[in-house]
Amino acid sequence: MTERSFFNFDWESGDSDRLDPTPWGRRFHDLTPPVEDSVLDGTFDEDQLPTHSEIIELIETLHAGESSPFLPRPKSDRPHSVHLPEHYEARYAYPLVVWFHGDGSSEEELASVMPNISERNYIGLALRGDVRSGDGYRWSTTDEAVRELIDDVESLVLSLRRERHIHSERIYLAGFGSGASAAMELLLHKPEWFGGAACFYGSLPLVPFSQRQAHELRDKRVLLAATTNARSGNARGLIAAGRLLNASGVRIGTRFYQDYGTAPTVKMLSDINHWLMDDVCSSVT
Numbered sequence: 001m002t003e004r005s006f007f008n009f010d011w012e013s014g015d016s017d018r019l020d021p022t023p024w025g026r027r028f029h030d031l032t033p034p035v036e037d038s039v040l041d042g043t044f045d046e047d048q049l050p051t052h053s054e055i056i057e058l059i060e061t062l063h064a065g066e067s068s069p070f071l072p073r074p075k076s077d078r079p080h081s082v083h084l085p086e087h088y089e090a091r092y093a094y095p096l097v098v099w100f101h102g103d104g105s106s107e108e109e110l111a112s113v114m115p116n117i118s119e120r121n122y123i124g125l126a127l128r129g130d131v132r133s134g135d136g137y138r139w140s141t142t143d144e145a146v147r148e149l150i151d152d153v154e155s156l157v158l159s160l161r162r163e164r165h166i167h168s169e170r171i172y173l174a175g176f177g178s179g180a181s182a183a184m185e186l187l188l189h190k191p192e193w194f195g196g197a198a199c200f201y202g203s204l205p206l207v208p209f210s211q212r213q214a215h216e217l218r219d220k221r222v223l224l225a226a227t228t229n230a231r232s233g234n235a236r237g238l239i240a241a242g243r244l245l246n247a248s249g250v251r252i253g254t255r256f257y258q259d260y261g262t263a264p265t266v267k268m269l270s271d272i273n274h275w276l277m278d279d280v281c282s283s284v285t
Helices: 024-029 052-062 107-117 143-163 178-189 211-217 234-247 266-284
Strands: 080-083 094-100 123-127 131-133 136-138 166-176 196-200 221-227 251-257
Touching: 080 107, 094 107, 094 143, 094 178, 094 266, 107 123, 107 266, 123 143, 143 166, 143 178, 166 178, 166 266, 178 196, 178 211, 196 266, 221 234, 221 266, 234 251, 251 266
Parallel strands: 094 123, 094 166, 166 196, 196 221, 221 251
Antiparallel strands: 080 123, 131 136
8 A cells, every 4th residue: 555644754855954863873873883993793782773662753853843743742631442463573564453432332342352353463542432322432423523533543643653663554444333433534534644444334424525535535445334134224325325435436345244233243353354454465565
């Protein structure tokens, strides 16, 4: 996948002129042999290399400026959960799955969702819905709620990127029920931020796209899932939403399931993994 991402740290030539070389110059100077040495030593102390968080801080400094998306943001106070893959490797850039739980649940379900998607392939981030629902929460998609969600996702993803190695062009949204609706709203409002969204049993917004949105949505991947249970009636809405998205150049995948419960099944979560890996593998080849 080659589309640009808000969370990408690409930078323009000349930006390094704004960088304070201290202490970076000192750290890299330690790795440089004296000029008088005629033979270079092929070994070095790995502990002297900058850490991932220090590298991210350095690149953010390169983006310094009033229009920079990497200026300090207010820290989000929305409850959230993070899941790391088994045998996390700091040198590997992991795809990130931002999970939106279903009605009556919370961000804590990430601990059961991610292992059923994959134990090894992704880092997971889950946020709590903004409306009380039974013993848990659900998601509101009012304009104000969506604006707050955009701010919270921005803050939490940037904060997580400073701590963990995340591939900026492989950040995906996924959700169930009202969480699927929230995921789609976020993709439609900020398509340049994400690689796509997997939406299971959500009520999808059927609204016209602006020219900017349509351009940014082109070639994004969206997985839409509905149930064959006639009582739910969401299959017709899924088809209508799929047609509208497809007309904007979105690459649509669909799944139909007989089950219609209150939480995603193991089969659904496994399908998310296959859908994600199709994109990851295609971008590599």
